[in-house]
Amino acid sequence: MIALTGVSRTYPGGVAALREVSLRIGHGELVAIAGPSGSGKSTMLNVIGTLDRPTTGSVHIDGHDVSALTDNQLSALRATTIGFVFQSFHLAPRVPALDNVADGLVYTGMSRSERRRRAAEALERVGLGHRMDHEPHELSGGERQRVAIARAVAGDPPLLLADEPTGALDSVSGAGVMELLRELNAAGTTIVIITHDREIADRLPRQVRMRDGEIVSDSAQEPVRLWK
Ligand code: ADP
Ligand code: ADP
Numbered sequence: 001m002i003a004l005t006g007v008s009r010t011y012p013g014g015v016a017a018l019r020e021v022s023l024r025i026g027h028g029e030l031v032a033i034a035g036p037s038g039s040g041k042s043t044m045l046n047v048i049g050t051l052d053r054p055t056t057g058s059v060h061i062d063g064h065d066v067s068a069l070t071d072n073q074l075s076a077l078r079a080t081t082i083g084f085v086f087q088s089f090h091l092a093p094r095v096p097a098l099d100n101v102a103d104g105l106v107y108t109g110m111s112r113s114e115r116r117r118r119a120a121e122a123l124e125r126v127g128l129g130h131r132m133d134h135e136p137h138e139l140s141g142g143e144r145q146r147v148a149i150a151r152a153v154a155g156d157p158p159l160l161l162a163d164e165p166t167g168a169l170d171s172v173s174g175a176g177v178m179e180l181l182r183e184l185n186a187a188g189t190t191i192v193i194i195t196h197d198r199e200i201a202d203r204l205p206r207q208v209r210m211r212d213g214e215i216v217s218d219s220a221q222e223p224v225r226l227w228k
Helices: 041-048 071-081 097-103 112-125 141-153 171-186 198-203
Strands: 002-010 016-025 030-034 056-061 082-086 159-163 190-194 206-211 214-218
Touching (some): 016 041, 030 171, 030 198, 041 056, 041 159, 041 190, 071 082, 097 112, 141 159, 171 198
Parallel strands (some): 030 206, 082 159
Antiparallel strands (some): 002 056
Protein backbone atom coordinates (compact mmCIF):
# COMPACT_ATOMS: atom_id res chain seq x y z
CA MET A 1 0.00 0.00 0.00
CA ILE A 2 2.84 2.38 0.93
CA ALA A 3 6.47 2.22 -0.18
CA LEU A 4 8.97 4.96 0.65
CA THR A 5 12.47 4.34 -0.69
CA GLY A 6 15.39 6.55 0.30
CA VAL A 7 13.09 9.49 0.98
CA SER A 8 14.59 12.78 2.14
CA ARG A 9 12.74 16.05 2.67
CA THR A 10 14.71 19.20 3.25
CA TYR A 11 12.76 22.39 3.89
CA PRO A 12 13.83 25.72 2.45
CA GLY A 13 16.35 27.04 4.96
CA GLY A 14 18.01 23.66 5.20
CA VAL A 15 16.14 21.68 7.89
CA ALA A 16 16.41 18.00 6.95
CA ALA A 17 13.05 16.75 8.26
CA LEU A 18 13.48 13.28 6.67
CA ARG A 19 16.83 11.65 5.93
CA GLU A 20 16.91 8.69 3.55
CA VAL A 21 13.84 7.03 5.03
CA SER A 22 12.67 3.70 3.64
CA LEU A 23 9.41 2.15 4.84
CA ARG A 24 6.92 -0.36 3.47
CA ILE A 25 3.41 -0.71 4.84
CA GLY A 26 1.19 -3.46 3.50
CA HIS A 27 -2.56 -3.57 2.84
CA GLY A 28 -4.51 -3.99 6.06
CA GLU A 29 -1.79 -2.88 8.48
CA LEU A 30 -2.36 -0.67 11.53
CA VAL A 31 0.84 1.26 12.22
CA ALA A 32 1.87 3.84 14.80
CA ILE A 33 4.47 6.46 13.90
CA ALA A 34 5.98 7.58 17.22
CA GLY A 35 8.84 9.82 18.27
CA PRO A 36 9.61 13.17 19.89
CA SER A 37 8.42 16.53 18.61
CA GLY A 38 10.43 17.64 15.58
CA SER A 39 11.50 14.08 14.64
CA GLY A 40 9.78 14.22 11.25
CA LYS A 41 6.48 12.43 11.91
CA SER A 42 4.21 15.05 10.32
CA THR A 43 6.53 15.45 7.36
CA MET A 44 6.43 11.68 6.84
CA LEU A 45 2.63 11.62 7.06
CA ASN A 46 2.41 14.51 4.58
CA VAL A 47 4.69 12.65 2.16
CA ILE A 48 2.65 9.44 2.54
CA GLY A 49 -0.54 11.48 2.07
CA THR A 50 0.92 13.04 -1.12
CA LEU A 51 0.43 16.51 0.36
CA ASP A 52 4.18 17.05 0.18
CA ARG A 53 6.74 15.77 -2.31
CA PRO A 54 10.11 14.42 -1.16
CA THR A 55 13.31 16.28 -2.08
CA THR A 56 14.84 12.96 -3.14
CA GLY A 57 13.71 9.32 -3.09
CA SER A 58 10.60 7.57 -4.33
CA VAL A 59 7.08 7.24 -2.98
CA HIS A 60 4.56 4.64 -4.14
CA ILE A 61 0.99 4.79 -2.84
CA ASP A 62 -1.48 2.05 -3.77
CA GLY A 63 0.68 1.16 -6.76
CA HIS A 64 1.13 4.74 -8.03
CA ASP A 65 4.55 6.33 -8.38
CA VAL A 66 3.82 9.75 -6.87
CA SER A 67 6.68 11.48 -8.72
CA ALA A 68 5.06 10.54 -12.05
CA LEU A 69 1.77 12.26 -11.20
CA THR A 70 0.81 15.91 -11.66
CA ASP A 71 -0.70 17.87 -8.78
CA ASN A 72 -4.18 17.37 -10.28
CA GLN A 73 -3.62 13.64 -10.56
CA LEU A 74 -2.47 13.60 -6.94
CA SER A 75 -5.65 15.40 -5.85
CA ALA A 76 -7.66 12.71 -7.62
CA LEU A 77 -5.58 9.97 -6.00
CA ARG A 78 -6.17 11.51 -2.56
CA ALA A 79 -9.91 11.86 -3.16
CA THR A 80 -10.31 8.17 -3.99
CA THR A 81 -7.59 6.55 -1.90
CA ILE A 82 -6.75 8.49 1.27
CA GLY A 83 -8.77 9.72 4.24
CA PHE A 84 -7.22 12.25 6.64
CA VAL A 85 -7.92 12.76 10.35
CA PHE A 86 -6.34 15.59 12.41
CA GLN A 87 -5.84 16.34 16.07
CA SER A 88 -8.07 19.41 15.89
CA PHE A 89 -10.93 17.70 13.97
CA HIS A 90 -11.07 20.27 11.11
CA LEU A 91 -14.89 20.31 10.99
CA ALA A 92 -16.86 23.23 9.59
CA PRO A 93 -18.45 25.17 12.49
CA ARG A 94 -22.25 25.69 12.50
CA VAL A 95 -22.69 22.87 10.00
CA PRO A 96 -24.66 19.73 10.98
CA ALA A 97 -22.69 16.48 11.23
CA LEU A 98 -24.44 15.00 8.18
CA ASP A 99 -23.35 17.92 5.97
CA ASN A 100 -19.86 18.03 7.47
CA VAL A 101 -19.45 14.43 6.34
CA ALA A 102 -21.29 14.77 3.00
CA ASP A 103 -19.27 17.87 2.02
CA GLY A 104 -16.09 15.81 2.25
CA LEU A 105 -17.34 13.84 -0.77
CA VAL A 106 -17.76 16.85 -3.08
CA TYR A 107 -14.56 16.02 -4.98
CA THR A 108 -15.65 12.46 -5.74
CA GLY A 109 -18.23 13.59 -8.29
CA MET A 110 -21.09 11.81 -6.47
CA SER A 111 -24.55 13.37 -6.66
CA ARG A 112 -25.80 15.32 -3.63
CA SER A 113 -28.26 12.59 -2.67
CA GLU A 114 -25.58 9.92 -2.97
CA ARG A 115 -23.22 12.03 -0.81
CA ARG A 116 -25.89 12.37 1.88
CA ARG A 117 -26.69 8.66 1.75
CA ARG A 118 -23.00 7.78 2.14
CA ALA A 119 -22.59 10.36 4.92
CA ALA A 120 -25.50 8.91 6.90
CA GLU A 121 -24.02 5.44 6.48
CA ALA A 122 -20.59 6.63 7.67
CA LEU A 123 -22.10 8.32 10.74
CA GLU A 124 -23.91 5.07 11.56
CA ARG A 125 -20.61 3.24 11.22
CA VAL A 126 -18.92 5.48 13.82
CA GLY A 127 -21.87 5.18 16.21
CA LEU A 128 -23.32 8.65 15.61
CA GLY A 129 -26.52 7.77 13.78
CA HIS A 130 -28.37 9.72 16.48
CA ARG A 131 -26.27 12.89 16.06
CA MET A 132 -26.65 13.62 12.34
CA ASP A 133 -28.34 17.00 12.84
CA HIS A 134 -25.97 18.17 15.59
CA GLU A 135 -23.47 20.92 14.90
CA PRO A 136 -19.88 20.50 16.14
CA HIS A 137 -20.39 22.82 19.16
CA GLU A 138 -23.25 20.56 20.30
CA LEU A 139 -20.98 17.50 20.36
CA SER A 140 -18.31 16.31 22.79
CA GLY A 141 -14.66 16.18 21.70
CA GLY A 142 -14.84 12.43 21.17
CA GLU A 143 -18.02 12.79 19.11
CA ARG A 144 -16.43 15.53 17.01
CA GLN A 145 -13.50 13.28 16.25
CA ARG A 146 -15.93 10.51 15.29
CA VAL A 147 -17.62 12.89 12.86
CA ALA A 148 -14.19 13.75 11.45
CA ILE A 149 -13.44 10.03 11.08
CA ALA A 150 -16.81 9.48 9.38
CA ARG A 151 -15.87 12.29 6.99
CA ALA A 152 -12.52 10.63 6.29
CA VAL A 153 -13.99 7.18 5.59
CA ALA A 154 -17.29 8.08 3.90
CA GLY A 155 -15.79 7.51 0.45
CA ASP A 156 -14.38 4.13 1.55
CA PRO A 157 -10.70 5.00 1.00
CA PRO A 158 -8.35 2.02 1.42
CA LEU A 159 -5.92 4.17 3.42
CA LEU A 160 -6.57 6.32 6.50
CA LEU A 161 -3.90 8.70 7.87
CA ALA A 162 -4.38 10.17 11.34
CA ASP A 163 -2.18 12.90 12.89
CA GLU A 164 -2.51 12.70 16.70
CA PRO A 165 -6.21 11.73 16.52
CA THR A 166 -6.49 11.46 20.30
CA GLY A 167 -4.26 14.44 21.12
CA ALA A 168 -7.13 16.80 21.95
CA LEU A 169 -9.20 14.22 23.86
CA ASP A 170 -9.38 12.99 27.44
CA SER A 171 -8.20 9.42 27.90
CA VAL A 172 -11.69 7.85 27.88
CA SER A 173 -12.74 9.56 24.61
CA GLY A 174 -9.30 8.84 23.20
CA ALA A 175 -9.66 5.15 23.97
CA GLY A 176 -13.05 5.17 22.21
CA VAL A 177 -11.52 6.75 19.12
CA MET A 178 -8.71 4.17 19.12
CA GLU A 179 -11.30 1.39 19.42
CA LEU A 180 -13.14 2.84 16.41
CA LEU A 181 -9.90 2.99 14.39
CA ARG A 182 -9.24 -0.65 15.28
CA GLU A 183 -12.72 -1.61 14.03
CA LEU A 184 -12.16 0.24 10.76
CA ASN A 185 -8.81 -1.53 10.41
CA ALA A 186 -10.42 -4.92 11.13
CA ALA A 187 -12.89 -4.15 8.32
CA GLY A 188 -9.96 -3.75 5.91
CA THR A 189 -8.71 -0.14 6.01
CA THR A 190 -4.95 0.35 6.19
CA ILE A 191 -4.29 2.90 8.95
CA VAL A 192 -1.23 4.96 9.87
CA ILE A 193 -1.43 6.96 13.12
CA ILE A 194 0.98 9.55 14.44
CA THR A 195 0.99 9.53 18.22
CA HIS A 196 2.99 11.01 21.07
CA ASP A 197 1.21 8.69 23.45
CA ARG A 198 3.43 5.73 24.20
CA GLU A 199 0.57 3.74 25.72
CA ILE A 200 -1.35 4.00 22.46
CA ALA A 201 1.70 3.25 20.29
CA ASP A 202 2.64 0.23 22.41
CA ARG A 203 -0.79 -1.32 21.91
CA LEU A 204 -0.77 -1.16 18.12
CA PRO A 205 0.42 -4.15 16.08
CA ARG A 206 3.33 -2.22 14.54
CA GLN A 207 5.28 0.75 15.83
CA VAL A 208 7.76 2.81 13.81
CA ARG A 209 9.85 5.19 15.95
CA MET A 210 11.53 8.26 14.53
CA ARG A 211 14.26 10.60 15.72
CA ASP A 212 15.98 13.44 13.88
CA GLY A 213 14.38 12.54 10.55
CA GLU A 214 15.30 8.88 10.68
CA ILE A 215 13.53 5.64 11.57
CA VAL A 216 15.31 4.40 14.68
CA SER A 217 13.17 1.31 15.24
CA ASP A 218 10.38 -0.61 13.56
CA SER A 219 8.69 -3.35 15.57
CA ALA A 220 7.96 -5.22 12.32
CA GLN A 221 11.72 -5.62 11.83
CA GLU A 222 12.45 -6.94 15.32
CA PRO A 223 13.29 -10.61 15.81
CA VAL A 224 10.55 -12.82 17.21
CA ARG A 225 10.71 -12.83 21.01
CA LEU A 226 11.00 -16.48 21.92
CA TRP A 227 9.85 -15.97 25.50
CA LYS A 228 6.55 -14.38 24.48
P1 ADP B 1 7.08 16.10 14.12
O1 ADP B 1 5.78 15.87 13.40
O2 ADP B 1 7.74 14.83 14.55
O3 ADP B 1 6.96 17.08 15.23
P2 ADP B 1 7.84 17.61 11.76
O4 ADP B 1 7.79 16.73 10.58
O5 ADP B 1 6.71 18.54 11.99
O6 ADP B 1 8.11 16.71 13.07
O7 ADP B 1 9.16 18.49 11.72
C1 ADP B 1 10.46 17.95 11.45
C2 ADP B 1 11.46 19.10 11.36
O8 ADP B 1 11.15 19.90 10.22
C3 ADP B 1 11.44 20.03 12.55
O9 ADP B 1 12.75 20.49 12.78
C4 ADP B 1 10.54 21.16 12.08
O10 ADP B 1 10.86 22.36 12.74
C5 ADP B 1 10.88 21.23 10.60
N1 ADP B 1 9.75 21.71 9.79
C6 ADP B 1 8.49 21.18 9.73
N2 ADP B 1 7.73 21.85 8.86
C7 ADP B 1 8.51 22.83 8.33
C8 ADP B 1 8.31 23.86 7.37
N3 ADP B 1 7.15 23.99 6.75
N4 ADP B 1 9.35 24.68 7.09
C9 ADP B 1 10.54 24.53 7.71
N5 ADP B 1 10.81 23.59 8.62
C10 ADP B 1 9.81 22.74 8.94
P1 ADP C 1 -2.45 20.98 15.55
O1 ADP C 1 -3.74 21.69 15.42
O2 ADP C 1 -2.09 20.62 16.95
O3 ADP C 1 -1.30 21.62 14.80
P2 ADP C 1 -3.44 19.14 13.58
O4 ADP C 1 -3.17 17.68 13.43
O5 ADP C 1 -4.81 19.61 13.69
O6 ADP C 1 -2.61 19.55 14.87
O7 ADP C 1 -2.73 19.91 12.41
C1 ADP C 1 -2.01 19.24 11.41
C2 ADP C 1 -1.24 20.28 10.60
O8 ADP C 1 -2.15 21.23 10.02
C3 ADP C 1 -0.28 21.08 11.46
O9 ADP C 1 0.94 21.21 10.75
C4 ADP C 1 -0.94 22.41 11.66
O10 ADP C 1 0.01 23.45 11.71
C5 ADP C 1 -1.81 22.54 10.43
N1 ADP C 1 -3.06 23.22 10.76
C6 ADP C 1 -3.94 22.85 11.71
N2 ADP C 1 -4.98 23.70 11.74
C7 ADP C 1 -4.74 24.61 10.77
C8 ADP C 1 -5.44 25.74 10.30
N3 ADP C 1 -6.60 26.11 10.82
N4 ADP C 1 -4.90 26.47 9.31
C9 ADP C 1 -3.74 26.10 8.79
N5 ADP C 1 -3.02 25.04 9.17
C10 ADP C 1 -3.51 24.31 10.15
